[in-house]
Amino acid sequence: MFDAIAPRYDLLNSLLSLSLHHGWRREAARQTGLKAGGCALDVCTGTGDLAVELARLAGERGRVWATDFSLPMLQHGEDKLAARTGGVAKMALADTLALPFAADTFDAVSVGFGIRNVADVEAGIQEMARVARPGGRVVLLEFNRPLNPFIARLYDFYSFRVMPFVGGLVSGRREAYEYLPSSVKAFHSREELTAMMERAGLEDVRVTDLILGTVVIHQG
Ligand SMILES: C[S@@+](CC[C@H](N)C(=O)[O-])C[C@H]1O[C@@H](n2cnc3c(N)ncnc32)[C@H](O)[C@@H]1O
Numbered sequence: 726m727f728d729a730i731a732p733r734y735d736l737l738n739s740l741l742s743l744s745l746h747h748g749w750r751r752e753a754a755r756q757t758g759l760k761a762g763g764c765a766l767d768v769c770t771g772t773g774d775l776a777v778e779l780a781r782l783a784g785e786r787g788r789v790w791a792t793d794f795s796l797p798m799l800q801h802g803e804d805k806l807a808a809r810t811g812g813v814a815k816m817a818l819a820d821t822l823a824l825p826f827a828a829d830t831f832d833a834v835s836v837g838f839g840i841r842n843v844a845d846v847e848a849g850i851q852e853m854a855r856v857a858r859p860g861g862r863v864v865l866l867e868f869n870r871p872l873n874p875f876i877a878r879l880y881d882f883y884s885f886r887v888m889p890f891v892g893g894l895v896s897g898r899r900e901a902y903e904y905l906p907s908s909v910k911a912f913h914s915r916e917e918l919t920a921m922m923e924r925a926g927l928e929d930v931r932v933t934d935l936i937l938g939t940v941v942i943h944q945g
Contacts, residue, residue, distance in 0.1 A: 726901050727771070727842075731797035733896040735772055735805075740895065741888055747774070749940050750837055753866035754778035756933070756944045757833035762786040766831045768821040768853060769793055769839020772802030773814065775866070779835065780810035789814035790831075792824070793839075821849045829858045837866040841912050847921045854925035863927055864944045865918065868909040871938040880939050884909065918943050 730737070738746050753775060759765050761784040767776040769792075776791035783789055791806060791814050793799050799816045806814050819825050821836070821843050834853045843849035853863050871877045884906035892902025913921070915932050922930045927945030934941055 726898075726904065727793075727795040728797045730896045730898050730901045731772070731795065731801045734798065734801065735774075737892055737895055737902075738774075741891060745936065749866060749935055749942075750775045750778045752933075752935065753835060753837060753864050753942050754782055756942055757782070757835055757862050757864050759783055759787075759833045763832040764788045764830070765833040765835065766790045766792065766824075766826065766853075766856060767814075767835045767837070768819075768824065768849075769836050769842065770802070770816070771795070771798045771837075771839065773799075773806040773816065774802075775835055775837035776806060776814045776816075777809045779833065780806075780814040783813055785811065785813060787813055790826075791816045792819035792821070794818060794820045822852055824852050824856050826856045828855050830856050831858060832861045833857070833864065834861070835864045835866070838868065840865050841867055841908055846913060846918075847924070850918075850921050851925040854922070854927055862944055863922065863925075864942060865922075866940070866942050867912070867918075868905075868939060869912065869915060869941040870910065872934075873938065876937045876939070880937075881906075915941055915943070 759782040765779045773791045780789045834857045889902045893899025919930045922945045930945035
């Protein structure tokens with residue numbers, strides 16, 4: 726599915742979020758606590774937008790790996806990543822469920838709108854925690870259900886009606902933009918994700934709601 730929508734992925738992110746997604750990624754990157762000269766990994770990176778934000782924090786002495794198992798997604802982000810990070814961030818084809826990195830490697834490990842799509846969410850979180858060094862941080866940026874019932878109804882209208890229509894029109898793959906809201910609806914709650922992070926050995930897990938609770942950051 727992601728191979729198929731890769732050519733229009735960036736355009737649709739900006740259209741469907743009215744470009745707000747850049748701010749959400751910036752906040753998620755900030756919550757990794759990554760410092761200049763640090764070493765970070767962004768899994769399920771797609772076209773690499775969150776890796777760009779990490780590279781901004783890591784600076785020219787830093788190192789960022791951006792991994793995904795969809796080659797077309799990586800290929801569509803490759804030039805952008807090189808241009809915006811000056812080579813600090815590099816891409817690699819890798820399955821989040823079997824990361825090709827040693828344990829305790831990274832100061833920060835992040836995922837943006839990707840963990841929901843991993844076939845085994847808990848195993849994905851455990852794999853992210855495995856490659857984070859002790860004292861490092863793991864950050865999940867993901868859609869979730871708004872807690873306010875009125876906002877939830879508005880969100881349902883937008884995500885089940887508007888998104889598939891616009892997404893289908895622009896990408897020619899309406900089914901991918903129907904999958905998006907139904908996968909969010911079926912996704913784990915904030916509390917379930919927190920429990921998974923704790924079972925993966927992450928401590929001091931904190932949850933931040935953005936944009937009326939439709940986008941949520943978990944950090945541990
Ligand atoms: C909605 S996109 C998110 C892309 C990007 N992180 C962003 O914020 O825009 C989800 C990505 O997760 C990737 N993905 C899903 N399961 C994966 C896995 N097991 N290993 C690696 N990538 C995976 C897909 O290929 C896709 O590029």
